[in-house]
Amino acid sequence: MNEKKIYLTSAEIASLWTGYMNDSMSKRVLGFMLKHIEDTDIKPVVQYAYDISSNHLEQLLAIFQNENYAIPYGFTEEDVNMNAPWLFTDTFCLTYVNHMSKVGLLTYSGFVSMSYKGEVRGYFTQAINETATLYNKTTEIALSKGVNARHPYIEVPKETDYVDSKKYFSGLNPFNDKRPLNAIEISYLYMNILTNSTGMKLCLAFAQTSPSKDIQDFMLRGKDISQKHIKIFVDTLLKDDIEAPQVPDTSVADSTTQTFSDKLMMFHMSLIVAAGIGNYATAAATSQRSDLMVNYERLSLEIARLAKSGADIMIKHNWLEQPPGIKNREKLTRNKEKANH
Structure with a gap:
């Protein structure tokens, strides 16, 4: 059978x-x-x-x-x-x-x-x-x-409770005190500091070893964005007296010899950027303080612009391999009509 x-x-x-x-x-x-x-x-x-x-x-x-x-x-x-x-x-x-x-x-x-x-x-x-x-x-x-960066310790809850006011979700009004961060919000802020730190070091390594000016500029722009985002997340934690992560020694050597092809480095950064956008989206969805949600959405847009400029560079150099897709039916029909005339 x-x-x-x-x-x-x-x-x-x-x-x-x-x-x-x-x-x-x-x-x-x-x-x-x-x-x-x-x-x-x-x-x-x-x-x-x-x-x-x-x-x-x-x-x-x-x-x-x-x-x-x-x-x-x-x-x-x-x-x-x-x-x-x-x-x-x-x-x-x-x-x-x-x-x-x-x-x-x-x-x-x-x-x-x-x-x-x-x-x-x-x-x-x-x-x-x-x-x-x-x-x-x-x-x-x-x-x-001893080279790991642990998430911060906070006191284990001794009792359960419910949110008793809409103020719990506020955070945008500069004249009102923001409530302290909850455990979920702390964990995502911390995680995004660590991921940006890794991305920043990769950008540095790729920038100094690429022979191409447009790739160097793109990587340095990515490094600057990562540094900016790290500072925003660190400052948010410090306002609640939560220490920023002690990131281990992950320095980059001073080699300027091309190690990886520009095509590989740009693809790698597109993967890192896509993961970062996903992390921010999850963090925004699970954070309950409005200022954090707005921050993640604003910073996601900045990363999306970086991703767009990266894709433009890859298309310009014919490095962007096209994912599988369906045929353009309208184009097929037009080509058939041209062939018949």
Whole structure:
């Protein structure tokens, strides 16, 4: 009895394509890190991350071939200069992999929830489990080395309560005192400080190693935006006497040799920016003080403008690989009419 073929849905096609692009990029960055890392605690977990990306690419290629799915270009050995000088500290590599594992967990959970075909669901479920293991490994190493940034401690609640006034949601009136931050608001402010810190260091590394003026300007603009946003979030915490996170030493070396292709660096920043917009949207939705909501929406718009200018640069240089989509029916019809005349 022949089984009925189950075709991929648009969501599955999009998720598989995005997964391939992200893993092909990660493999190149992690491969460069592995060549230089000397810390015997950090190197194995970066190797684990590299192996995950390599295995994912093999599994995705098998799915593509089975589905007669055109293999994306993605990123290859040509997108990294393995002979370039060391660009990061070992601690930065640990922080970077930890940060990217958080991005991966959010991304893969979304992919699973949009997938129906058993093979695809199985692949993304496995990817979530591997990424969770990676997050736990990097967190444990950071804890053991004392280089992790813990969220602030606050007193554990001794009783439950309800909001008794609409003033709980206020915060925009400069003549009224703002209520203290709640635990949910603190956690998102803190998280967004950490993610902006990682993004800022990446922007610096990419700016100083790119030979292109427009890429340098874009990366420095991204660095300035991250610094500005960090200051806003830190000041918000300090107003409630909550200390800002002690970010570990994740400095960038002074190498100016091109390490990664401009195409890879711009794609990487588009991934970081998209994750940042998602973080801000979640933070805005869960924050109950109006001034925080307005801040997140305002800052999201600033990041969106950065993303737009990045996309313009990628299109200009023919670096922006087009995601799969449907045919333009109107264009097909017009072309058919032209051919008949």
